[in-house]
Amino acid sequence: MSRKPIIAGNWKMYKTISEARDFARALAIAVRNVMGLEVVLCPPFTTLFALREELAGTAVQLGGQNCYFYDEGAFTGEVSPRMLRDAGCTYVVLGHSERRQHFAETDGSVNKKVHAALAHGLTPIICVGEKAEEREVQLTDNVVIVQVQRALLNLEPLAASQVCFAYEPIWAIGTGKTCDSREANRVCAIIRETMTRQVGPGAADDVRILYGGSVKPDTIAGKMAQPHIDGALVGGASLDPHSFAQIVEFNSVLKKS
Ligand code: PGA
Numbered sequence: 018m019s020r021k022p023i024i025a026g027n028w029k030m031y032k033t034i035s036e037a038r039d040f041a042r043a044l045a046i047a048v049r050n051v052m053g054l055e056v057v058l059c060p061p062f063t064t065l066f067a068l069r070e071e072l073a074g075t076a077v078q079l080g081g082q083n084c085y086f087y088d089e090g091a092f093t094g095e096v097s098p099r100m101l102r103d104a105g106c107t108y109v110v111l112g113h114s115e116r117r118q119h120f121a122e123t124d125g126s127v128n129k130k131v132h133a134a135l136a137h138g139l140t141p142i143i144c145v146g147e148k149a150e151e152r153e154v155q156l157t158d159n160v161v162i163v164q165v166q167r168a169l170l171n172l173e174p175l176a177a178s179q180v181c182f183a184y185e186p187i188w189a190i191g192t193g194k195t196c197d198s199r200e201a202n203r204v205c206a207i208i209r210e211t212m213t214r215q216v217g218p219g220a221a222d223d224v225r226i227l228y229g230g231s232v233k234p235d236t237i238a239g240k241m242a243q244p245h246i247d248g249a250l251v252g253g254a255s256l257d258p259h260s261f262a263q264i265v266e267f268n269s270v271l272k273k274s
Contacts, residue, residue, distance in 0.1 A: 020223065020224075020225050020247045021053070021054060021055055021225070021247075022053075022054040022055070022225070022241065022247050022248045023054065023055045023056075023057060023181065023225055023227060023247065023248035023249075024054060024055070024056055024057070024237075024248055024249055024251065024261075024264055024265045024267075025056075025057040025058075025059060025080065025108065025110075025142060025183075025227065025248065025249070025250050025251065025255075026057070026058045026059060026060075026251050026252075026255025026256075026261055027059045027082060027110060027113070027229070027250055027251065027252050027255060028058070028059060028060045028061060028064075028082075028255060028256060029082070029115070029252060030061060031061070031256055032060060032061065032064055032256070033064075034063065034064050034067045037060055037064035037067055037068055037071075038067050038068075038071050040256075040258050041058075041067075041068050041071035041072050041077075042071060043258035043259070044058075044072075044077065044258040044261060044262060045071065045072060045075045045077070047258055047259065047262035047265075048075070048076075048077065048262050048265050048266075049075070051076070051265055051266060054248070054265070055076075055078060055248075056076060056077045056078065056265050057077070057078045057079070057080050057107075057108050058072075058077060058078070058079055058080070058255070059079070059080040059081065059082050059108065059109075059110050059142075060079070060082075061082070062081065062082075062096055062104070065079060065081075065101075065104040065105060065106065066104060066105075068105075069104065069105035078106075078107045078108060079104070079105050079106045079107065079108070080101075080106050080107065080108030080109055080110060080139075080140075080142065081096065081101040081104075081106050081108070081109040081110065081139075082109075082110050082113065083096075083109070083110065083111065083113070083116055083130075084096055084097060084098045084100075084101055084109050084111070084130060084133070084134060084139075085097055085098075085130070085133075086098075086126070086129040086130045086132070086133040087133070088133075088137075097133075098130075098133050098134045098136070098137035098139050099137050101137075101139060102137050102138060102139060106139060107138075107139065107140060108139060108140045108141075108142055108181075109130075109134050109139045109140070109141055109142070110141075110142045110144065110183075110250070111127050111130045111131060111134065111141045111142065111143050111144070111168075112124075112127035112130075112143050112144045112145070112164070112168065113144045113185075114144060114146060114185060114187045114190060115190075124163070124164060124167035124168060125167070127143065127167070127168050128167055128168055128169070128170045128171075131143060131168055131169070131172070131180060132171070132172070135172075135176050135179055135180070140179060140180065140181060141180050141181065142180075142181045142182070142183050142227065142250065143165075143168045143180055143181070143182050143183065144182075144183045144185050144229070144250070145160075145161050145164035145165055145168070145182060145183070145184060145185070145208065146160075146161065146164075146184055146185040146186045146187050146190075146229075146230070147160040147161060147186055147187065147188075148160075148187045148188065149187065149188035152186065152188065157186075157204060158204070158207055161184065161204055161207060161208060161211075162207065162211050165182065165208050165211045165212065165215075166211060166215060168180075169212065169215055169216060172216065173216075174216040174217045174219060174220040175220070177212065177215070177216040177220045177224070178216075178219065178220035178223040178224060180224060181224065181225045181226070181227060181247075181248075182205075182208050182224065182225075182226045182227065183226075183227040183228070183229045183250040184201060184204050184205050184208060184226060184227070184228055184229070185228075185229035185230050185250060186201075186204075186230050187230075188230075189229075189230025189231050190229070190230050190231070190252065191231070191252060191253060192230075192231060193231050194230075194231060195230060195231040195232065195233070195236050196228070196230055198239040198240050198242070198243055198246075199243070201228045201240060201243065201246060202243035202244065202245050202246055205226040205228065205243070205245035205246050206244075206245045208226050208245075209221050209222075209224070209226060209245055212224060225247040225248055226245055226246060226247050226248075227246070227247065227248040227249055227250045228240045228246050228248075228249055228250070229249060229250030229251065229252070231252075231253070232249045232250075232251045232252075232254060232264060233254050233260070233264070234254065234260055234263035234264055234267075237249060237263075237264045237267040238267050238268075241267050249264065251264055
């Protein structure tokens with residue numbers, strides 16, 4: 018079973034349109050020879066159109082950082098999966114801990130969004146992970162298992178095999194404290210086991226599981242060497258085209274070190 022690795026950048030609420038254009042021009046040159054993995058940028062909605070223009074003809078794909086679960090309607094401030102497709106997205110990040118913490122995202126709304134995203138041909142990158150205080154009292158595995166189970170509720174195995182997960186321990190996000198690679202792999206294996214129990218081994222074997230949390234050019238290779246880690250969701254280090262390109266080229270970073 019071979020799972021194509023994914024390196025996804027999560028820009029969060031950073032970059033104007035002109036900053037995004039500059040980034041895209043630099044990234045397009047830096048990653049022009051990269052093969053064998055998917056590169057995805059998840060920028061603010063306002064920059065999607067410009068990035069689609071700048072990245073046309075490159076292998077870099079686009080993703081939203083969130084979406085709503087209806088196609089259209091009186092939902093002021095929301096963006097639908099259909100609109101993300103229309104803007105050129107193939108991916109959407111769902112259930113990021115910042116959305117759970119600041120915008121009342123719940124496992125229930127994540128599940129609805131997963132269904133809606135898949136119905137529109139978007140690949141959801143479903144974020145799960147524990148808080149520092151949950152890890153301290155050995156609740157990591159329970160927290161992650163419940164988040165995975167609830168995200169996948171009522172999905173058929175074929176549909177479930179289309180999703181990606183991102184294991185993002187909350188204490189490692191934006192803190193510079195990356196999770197030990199073997200420990201990250203252990204939790205990613207638990208995500209896969211949970212999927213196996215819920216939707217069967219076929220779907221679970223196909224699903225790509227990313228690690229996220231202070232991924233940097235010098236820590237990516239250790240993560241990617243783990244059998245259950247199939248990629249990375251990169252926040253801070255995705256804002257600079259050169260550090261993001263170094264992460265995308267993790268194999269060469271590995272060879273150099
Ligand atoms: P970070 O963010 O790489 O800045 O820790 C990761 C994320 O929030 O997805």
